[in-house]
Amino acid sequence: MTRFPRPSRRAFLAGLSAAALAAPALAQSVGTGVDVAIVGAGAAGIAAARKLAAAGRSYVLLEAAARVGGRARTDAALGPAVDLGAVAFSRMDGTLADAAEEAGLPLVAVPASARLFVDGREAPEGDYDAFALALGRVRRDLLAAADAGKDGPAASLVTTRGPWTASVEAVLGPIGCGQALAAVSTLDLARRRPPPDDVTCTLGVGTMLERLAAWTNLRAEAPVTQITNAGRFYALSLRGERSVIRARTVILAVPAAVLASGAIRFNPVLPARLALALRGCPSGAIEQVAFLLPGNPLRLADNETVLAQLGSGPPALLRARIGGSDVHSLRFGAAAARAFSGKGEGGAGEAAAREVAQAFMRSAFSIGELGKAVVSNWSADPLIRGAMAVAAPGQGAQRSLFATPLGRIVFAGEYTTPTGWGTLTGAWNSGEIAAERAIRLTGGPS
Numbered sequence: 001m002t003r004f005p006r007p008s009r010r011a012f013l014a015g016l017s018a019a020a021l022a023a024p025a026l027a028q029s030v031g032t033g034v035d036v037a038i039v040g041a042g043a044a045g046i047a048a049a050r051k052l053a054a055a056g057r058s059y060v061l062l063e064a065a066a067r068v069g070g071r072a073r074t075d076a077a078l079g080p081a082v083d084l085g086a087v088a089f090s091r092m093d094g095t096l097a098d099a100a101e102e103a104g105l106p107l108v109a110v111p112a113s114a115r116l117f118v119d120g121r122e123a124p125e126g127d128y129d130a131f132a133l134a135l136g137r138v139r140r141d142l143l144a145a146a147d148a149g150k151d152g153p154a155a156s157l158v159t160t161r162g163p164w165t166a167s168v169e170a171v172l173g174p175i176g177c178g179q180a181l182a183a184v185s186t187l188d189l190a191r192r193r194p195p196p197d198d199v200t201c202t203l204g205v206g207t208m209l210e211r212l213a214a215w216t217n218l219r220a221e222a223p224v225t226q227i228t229n230a231g232r233f234y235a236l237s238l239r240g241e242r243s244v245i246r247a248r249t250v251i252l253a254v255p256a257a258v259l260a261s262g263a264i265r266f267n268p269v270l271p272a273r274l275a276l277a278l279r280g281c282p283s284g285a286i287e288q289v290a291f292l293l294p295g296n297p298l299r300l301a302d303n304e305t306v307l308a309q310l311g312s313g314p315p316a317l318l319r320a321r322i323g324g325s326d327v328h329s330l331r332f333g334a335a336a337a338r339a340f341s342g343k344g345e346g347g348a349g350e351a352a353a354r355e356v357a358q359a360f361m362r363s364a365f366s367i368g369e370l371g372k373a374v375v376s377n378w379s380a381d382p383l384i385r386g387a388m389a390v391a392a393p394g395q396g397a398q399r400s401l402f403a404t405p406l407g408r409i410v411f412a413g414e415y416t417t418p419t420g421w422g423t424l425t426g427a428w429n430s431g432e433i434a435a436e437r438a439i440r441l442t443g444g445p446s
Contacts, residue, residue: 034058036438037236037247039224039264041216042070043086043096043424044412045253046209047431048438049216050099055439060245061216062236064223064383068213070255071384072424074204075290075374080325081204082290084376086424087319088197088205093420096428097199099212106202114305116167120360131164138168146190146396153393154189155181167307170315174333175307177422178284178387187396194423202323205424228267229407249438253412253431256402257283257385273401280395281415283379283386284422285337289352290329291373296321298360308360316355330355333387338379388422389415408441410434 036052038045041063052059067073071085088110091097100107116123116131123131141157158169158181172189173181181189201208226237227250235244252259259270260278269275300306300320309315317331330352332340340351352373378384391399402416412434413427420426 033233033246034060035247035442036060036249036251036435037062037234037245038251038253039227039236040064040070040253040255040413041068041213041218041220042253042255042413043072043209043427044414044431044434045070045251046213046216047096047099047428048251048253048412048435049218049431050212051432051435052438053216055435057439057442059217060247061213061218062222062224062238062245063218063220066221067210068218068220069206069209070427071378071387072206072209073376074206074210076204077374078290078292078327078372080323080327081202081207082322082327082329082374083200083205084288084290084329084374085378086205088200089424089428090195090197091199093195094425094429095432096425100201100208103211105208105211107199108202110198110200111301111303111305112196112198114307116307116309117360118163118309127164130162131167134160134162134164134168135171138172142186142190145186151185151187151394151396153182154184154186157186167309167315170333171307174284174314174336175286175317175331176333177390178286178333178337179390180334183390183392185391185393185396188391188399188418188421191396191418192421194420194426197423197425224264226265226267227409234408248442249408249410251410251412251431251434251438253434255283255384255386255413256281256389256415258383261385263382271406274406277395277398277401280398281389281391284333284388284390285335285379286331286333286376286387287337287340287378288329288331288376289340289373290322290327290375291352292326293328293356294326296326298356318356328356337387340375390422405437405441408438410437410441 035057036059038048038059038061041061045061046068049059049061072083073085074081075084089096097107116128138158142154145157158165169181173179173184177184223239224236225239228235233246233248234250235246237244256278298320302321302324304320306318306320307315308318314336319329322329379386399415399418399421402411412430414421414423414430416430417426420429
């Protein structure tokens with residue numbers, strides 16, 4: 001089986017996709033006043049809660065949805081667990097893997113290679129080299145433009161067209177961050193240098209985060225509607241409740257698109273520079289369609305990843321035989337993802353059948369052969385509003401604003417990290433950093 005050389009694999013994954021903590025404290029009795037209120041129980045919010053619990057600080061973790069995990073969601077409707085959001089993370093860069101292992105959650109390595117298919121067949125060795133060279137050329141030009149202070153659309157740097165140009169553009173843009181390169185800041189994309197996602201949880205990443213949040217002081221289905229600066233404390237209003245939660249410090253761990261939408265009101269309002277920065281980093285669109293494909297008709301290995309050029313259409317990323325099962329998933333980005341969003345499971349399943357048939361030249365594929373399908377639908381979820389936050393052309397420097405607390409409001413989430421944005425590891429690490437800042441703001445060592 002032909003495989004990527006390791007240097008191109010690292011670049012491929014970068015485009016796609018606290019010391020060890022003690023066991024978190026048991027849930028606290030919150031009442032109406034805490035040191036820290038955390039808004040949002042995705043990876044960043046869970047990491048912040050565990051850090052605060054380990055430091056012995058009073059806190060409450062508020063989640064508007066009925067479940068935790070944010071864009072990490074494990075679905076078992078097909079039988080085996082399949083992740084419809086984050087599917088892997090970095091073992092080396094951060095403490096997420098440490099926390100999972102301490103909780104007894106089973107981790108396995110992600111295969112360190114991927115395959116290229118075009119016109120239904122695996123690409124020959126020379127095409128692997130051509131793909132790696134084309135990807136490396138664009139990355140080099142990105143870095144050069146960023147060093148020169150240029151922050152136009154990343155698409156302007158793709159000046160040489162070749163047989164793998166569309167796939168390279170997809171890996172860096174739609175599949176990698178959910179936006180076409182024409183809508184992506186050169187500076188933002190050049191700064192993004194996440195480590196490879198080299199490990200996952202056999203129970204599912206979404207289930208892993210649920211387990212890590214199990215002993216936090218969590219209040220689910222508790223949507224925050226307003227945050228008021230009352231001087232010595234912040235007052236957080238919850239929908240349907242008269243009383244407020246008082247907190248000396250607030251960690252905002254909700255997606256940037258949710259903040260930009262005005263779903264949470266602020267009194268006083270957010271500064272104009274911050275509001276502009278949020279609007280300058282709109283969400284990309286990435287959706288996943290998971291389906292059953294019994295009998296392994298594609299003859300792919302367990303947990304194999306395939307970048308498939310779908311005829312003249314946009315490339316898609318196929319995860320095959322997840323966990324050794326008959327479950328496969330397709331990942332689409334940008335316009336293709338928006339087309340999937342809202343189709344429902346039946347419509348998305350039929351579309352997945354067409355795409356798989358086109359990618360692997362099996363015109364006999366049908367929704368009946370693929371079986372039941374499940375769809376992520378992140379773009380349609382009002383508590384998520386799309387995929388990762390991506391800086392628009394000319395807005396690449398805006399992301400740094402999120403690293404500075406606003407009074408005693410600290411921002412956390414994948415969008416707050418210039419190098420690891422769009423990754424589960426980046427989100428988790430940002431939560432731990434936010435917790436350390438919150439501890440300092442409330443007084444005392446972290």
